[in-house]
């Protein structure tokens with residue numbers, strides 16, 4: 001069995017979630033909108049799932065909109081807030097390191113006349129709340145900053161950003177918590193956000209299910225029409241089984257966190273220690289404000305995509321942390337924004353651990369990675385890049401993202 005260190009990409013569906021889903025795929029198969037007994041049984045399941053997801057993040061049930069996953073939740077949040085706020089303004093503030101489901105949605109909105117301000121990050125991938133404050137104008141309608149980054153694991157100071165946003169009446173704050181939910185306690189009141197995205201498959205729930213928290217009284221324009229489901233915020237027959245699987249998985253990840261998180265921290269540190277012993281390997285992301293399970297690296301002089309392929313053959317599943325487009329590999333926009341030059345960013349490797357990761361796997365993974373790096377360097381007859389990071393400073397990131405913001 002290969003070793004799986006790609007939990008940021010997805011996680012296996014846990015048994016308890018599957019078992020909770022099965023009745024809604026079999027005997028309780030009804031359409032939750034039907035008035036008869038079958039429909040009522042499905043509706044009761046949907047109500048229960050909604051209550052449980054809401055409770056897990058400190059929200060009310062009516063504030064949860066089930067979606068088809070994190071991408072849809074992000075699209076609904078950003079487009080929904082943009083179109084609902086258009087009469088008041090057209091300026092949206094975001095960052096250079098968002099997941100493409102936010103970043104590309106911003107590009108899309110630009111085509112309709114919205115002004116997108118992409119804030120820079122420092123070399124650890126953090127946004128400065130002062131930059132958020134400086135970007136606010138009376139025309140600003142939305143700020144969207146992710147809670148934790150999917151590539152390098154850096155956690156953003158959302159509560160501080162919220163404090164800036166609150167000084168400007170009527171501006172909505174969205175956070176993409178898709179990666180964060182497995183590892184951080186999410187409390188929408190403490191974060192003080194209006195919109196928050198979740199995806200079940202990142203915490204051992206089913207794929208293709210997510211949720212958008214929409215603070216009561218927040219106006220967003222639905223992006224799908226044709227039904228009254230989800231209080232008119234998302235038309236379409238609900239996936240009750242998926243919602244139930246998500247609720248059970250979220251409850252369990254929250255309940256087990258005090259035990260699981262220290263284990264993951266220790267295993268990640270064990271792997272980090274092994275990687276620090278390999279010449280020319282640097283850790284990326286914030287040293288402290290980071291997701292417990294994420295070890296992201298750049299390997300000097302090598303191509304991360306080739307390394308991932310070699311590791312796959314050797315029995316280790318991991319990723320480069322950025323999108324692979326058939327045949328060609330995009331250089332990570334996250335590392336670029338953090339100031340890494342293209343040749344260094346190309347050597348990205350993301351190792352993400354999960355509840356089931358064992359010490360033996362970490363030991364074996366450390367050995368396999370060190371060996372693959374050595375083999376690839378020998379093959380390329382390339383000396384190890386010995387220079388430590390060319391200390392990509394905040395200014396480098398600033399320049400890159402200003403160019404994007406135009």
Ligand SMILES: Cc1ncc(COP(=O)(O)O)c(C=O)c1O
Nearest residue numbers: 069070071099150176178179199
């Ligand atoms: C930070 C972040 N946002 C959004 C998404 C998209 O979620 P989904 O795969 O459920 O559409 C992902 C998925 O990797 C992610 O990591």
